Amino acid sequence: MENFTNETIDVSALPKFEEVQFTSLHPNYWKVILLYWLIFFLILGIAAAAILYFVEDLGGFQLGVGCTFIIFLGLSVFFSRISFRKKAFAFRNHDVLFRYGVIATNTVVIPYNRVQHVALHEGLLSRYFGLAKIEIFTAGGSSSDIEIPGIEKSQAENIKQLLMGKIQKQL
Structure with a gap:
């Protein structure tokens, strides 16, 4: 019989995701956000x-x-700007990270071996600016675990191919 051990891990020696070099969203995505707010407030203003x-x-x-x-x-534009500036993503050897938030900053880390499906979407306004959104799905959910908007379309396609390659290696 094998001896069971449950050693304490030195948490100070663990890699820190805060030290990762994050990539910000494409600057044109701010224009997309502003245009969506403009459309919303235009409709709301006409109704009012x-x-x-x-x-x-x-x-x-x-x-x-x-x-x-x-x-x-x-207030909508102000908080949207804060949210836009905080959103960033990173791809490491074994996982993908996405940072977001307005008041609090959240970071989602998903190991590649948990990724089940990857989707690339282009909205009407995003397509006009040459941008796309990557959705990353893990097992056990019907919605995506990470949605990274505001990525240049060619870069988004490369990211999708990278993730699909990681999925194929697991099979």
């Missing part, structure tokens, strides 16, 4: 204007709605 047009004599209500609209727009 139509409602306020047909309602008569609300006193200062229209001014309040307008100020709220502008504040909401400003």
Whole structure:
């Protein structure tokens, strides 16, 4: 019978993912985000204007709605910018890392041997700017575990081929 051991691991000797050189999203992805917000607020503004047009004599209500609209727009763009700047990715020999967040920074690390499927998507606006999104799926879920948007399409295709190669090696 084999002797069972359960030694303590020196956590200070473990590799630190914080020291990894992350790659930021393509700068054109910020334009995509802004265009999506513009479309959203344009539709919302038209709807609000139509409602306020047909309602008569609300006193200062229209001014309040307008100020709220502008504040909401400003906060949305502000927090989207923070989120955009924090998003980054890295590929190492054995795993893929994705960093994101607004107030707190989260880092997801997925070993290649857990990757089951990889998908590449191009949205309408992203395609216009030559960008794509990589989705990485692991076993046990119907949705992707990592979505890395704002990658130049040729780089996204190379990443997909890299990951598909890692999947094939496991089989």
